[in-house]
Amino acid sequence: MASSATADGGQWLTLSSASGVAPSNVTVSINPANLPSQGRVAGTYTGQILLESLSDIVTIPVTVTIGDSVIKQPAALNFTMAYDGATPSTQSLTVASTDAVIGFYASAIIANGGNWLSIPNYNCCGPTTPYTIGATVYYTTNGTTPTSSSTKYTGPITLSASSVLKFIAIGTNGVASAVRSVTTTIQ
Numbered sequence: 001m002a003s004s005a006t007a008d009g010g011q012w013l014t015l016s017s018a019s020g021v022a023p024s025n026v027t028v029s030i031n032p033a034n035l036p037s038q039g040r041v042a043g044t045y046t047g048q049i050l051l052e053s054l055s056d057i058v059t060i061p062v063t064v065t066i067g068d069s070v071i072k073q074p075a076a077l078n079f080t081m082a083y084d085g086a087t088p089s090t091q092s093l094t095v096a097s098t099d100a101v102i103g104f105y106a107s108a109i110i111a112n113g114g115n116w117l118s119i120p121n122y123n124c125c126g127p128t129t130p131y132t133i134g135a136t137v138y139y140t141t142n143g144t145t146p147t148s149s150s151t152k153y154t155g156p157i158t159l160s161a162s163s164v165l166k167f168i169a170i171g172t173n174g175v176a177s178a179v180r181s182v183t184t185t186i187q
Helices: none
Strands: 002-006 013-015 028-030 043-052 057-066 135-140 163-171 180-184
Touching: 002 013, 013 043
Parallel strands: none
Antiparallel strands: 002 043, 013 028, 043 057, 135 163, 163 180
């Protein structure tokens, strides 16, 4: 049996079939007229699909995001393995937006504990957790913008006069962070 539900009760989520025999295809669609404000207000709306058999229940989250330029929803990733089985193969996502090019950050979030999901070789827009991207921090103490030619941070910085410290991190992927600054006053 298949059913759908939405957090706002709007019944904007529709399934082509409420039952069937696996393997089978169920088409999922949304009706924007049933979204809050008929889908004319920016926001994220959540729902779910529930698939039930005599021995199993699977819940599939569904999200509709409405805005000027948003990331297109990629297909869900599913990993399946037997107890003590081999690690499932790596899977890839294609990230695209609805119109304009937009930067994004990716992170792996695990709802029920453990540290089994990661984003290997992540090199887009900046470091995220739990994946750690290698970076070198460079700084200046005279208020100028640091570059990879500036002093490399290796430990505590000793100052003998008031200074404007500026820092930049440059990842092993060549992506530079925003410049950060700290003004120190020594009296």
